[in-house]
Amino acid sequence: MEFRISEVAATAARLQRDGDDPVCAYLYDLTALRRHVDRIVSSLPANCEMFYAVKANAERPLLAELAGRVHGFEVASGGEIAWVREQFPEAPLLFGGPGKLDSELQLALEQGVELIHVESLGELRRLARLLEQGDRRQPILLRMNLAPPSLPRTTLTMGGGPTPFGIDPAELPACLDLIASQPRLVLRGFHFHLVSHQLDAAAHLALLADYFAQLRAWQTEFGLACEEINVGGGIGINYREPQRQFDWDAFSSGLGELIEREGLQRLRVRFECGRYLTAPCGYYLMEVLDLKRNHGQWFAVCRGGTHHFRTPAAQGHSHPFVRLPGRAGGATVRNARISVVGQLCTPKDMLARDVEVDEIAVGDRLLFSLAGAYAWNISHQQFLRHPAPLVHYLDDTEAA
Ligand SMILES: Cc1ncc(COP(=O)(O)O)c(C=O)c1O
Incomplete structure (x- = not known):
């Protein structure tokens, strides 16, 4: 930085x-932003993509710097879809977040959002109903609330226990049955965003290793062929000790080794970081x-x-x-x-x-x-x- x-x-x-x-x-400082983001994106392994979580800061000049540097934007409301689309009609968008309205899901379909990250069985049912009215197929990821052994306790935890975020793994079979019955829902893979404020690169790698292991286990158990995993954002900024920041270089090289060791070079791995990019x-x-x-x-x-x-x-x-x-x-x-x-x-x-x-x-x-x-x-x-x-x-x- x-x-x-x-x-x-x-x-x-x-x-x-x-x-x-x-x-x-x-x-x-837009000059510093450009350098920071270029360094991060260029150090990612070849099968990884960095999206920007717009909720972190959606000021126009920042988005203008980020567009074309990151692979696309993660949006979490109809307002963010409209705001980003107005400026970047072609940018790849991922639509996540809890409490999506039918009108927001409809907007996402109309605006050609690349992927919808589905938060619950109820939301999946509502999306399936909306898709019945058109002829569009919609790629989705299921956002899962896992409790992996490596889940760190940061000051902001979105999963690993009772939270409003993501789908309980016990409901996965019901989600998969629904997807099997609605061909316009195209399951591309899974999404995980369990923590924010992660400051420890080794702990984050261990968490990602658990995500990959879980993906493999579900693929075997349910006969799925997933193209993609979204590992969320959550990389933190150390406000208390600003000299000791997340070790991005150790993380990106460790991630390359992990991907190679696990033979995951053909899996698309997406990040959707906010704080770490623009803070x-x-x-x-x-x-x-x-x-x-x-x-x-x-x-x-x-x-x-x-x-x-x-x-x-x-x-x-x-x-x-x-x-x-x-x-x-x-x-x-x-x-x-x-x-x-x-x-x-x-x-x-x-x-x-x-x-x-x-x-x-x-x-x-x-x-x-x-x-x-x-x-x-x-x-x-x-x-x-x-x-x-x-x-x-x-x-x-x-x-x-
Ligand atoms: C689903 C999801 N993705 C990405 C982010 C971005 O997190 P961060 O800014 O910590 O990278 C958040 C933040 O709340 C989120 O809820």
Whole structure:
């Protein structure tokens, strides 16, 4: 992962200079995004494809960079189908996620979604009924909720026990019977997305090895010939220790070895990662408005807050940031522990708790990194009706 802090900091300084009010903004480094995604996609084994889970961040310029670099997009609502189709009429789409409406399934059929990831027997029945009305055959994967021995306990687990996601393996025979009775449902294989926030490359490889073993077992048991397995997304970003990220190189080379060892070179293996692709290119910028000591603790009250950047509150971490010295002459605190808060009237509006700073001053800019996924788009923007942050895109190719 590449962080071009000096380029981002220069833009942050310009945004502060240009504004009348203290600054708060999202900055997205499209140059870094391109490099990151190209590196990931080019290191995948030949039979693997990377899709982007649009829910992580669907800002147009990010999607425009990703289109053509990734193999396609994973969408999880009718809104995402429409949003992506409007911009990329030809991009391969995978439609997953729970609670699909009939109208969304119909839209997926009309928009030529390549694969529908079916979440339940009920959804399969509804899709079968919709297909009866036309002459289209629809390829599908069944999303299964497995409990493999290697399932890691991350902070966000979508399977391995009672959850609303995927199909209980006990229902697989009933799903296969239904598919056998409706020739317009074309079963291409299985889908698994059991965890997010996976930081351990070896553990992720072990999980994939279990998926492959299960696929083989079902193929034998039910006489299936699967072309494809989707191993989901879920590769994490280490917010707590940003220097220790998921070891992508070890993972991609280990995956190549696993595929060879298992003789799976002819199976299409698809990923649908969100966070790991776009989190590193995004930054949230706040300006320090006030420094105050309250019952023995220091607080930096900043422009913006969790209504723009809910990630640290949602994940319960202190988000990493760098301090960029700002307008000179502001009140200053040195060698202190301080909590960084926003403008909301709630103690939950905290972005970093009790962190050590050498120096911090009113007018400084705080630049929060790793803010490109599940950040602005998951925030409760209307609370207190503060304005939206500025949004700025850095792109070296434009300057050239
Ligand atoms: C089915 C499915 N696929 C992919 C993703 C993307 O996950 P991540 O952003 O952790 O890679 C999610 C996230 O919730 C998901 O539910």
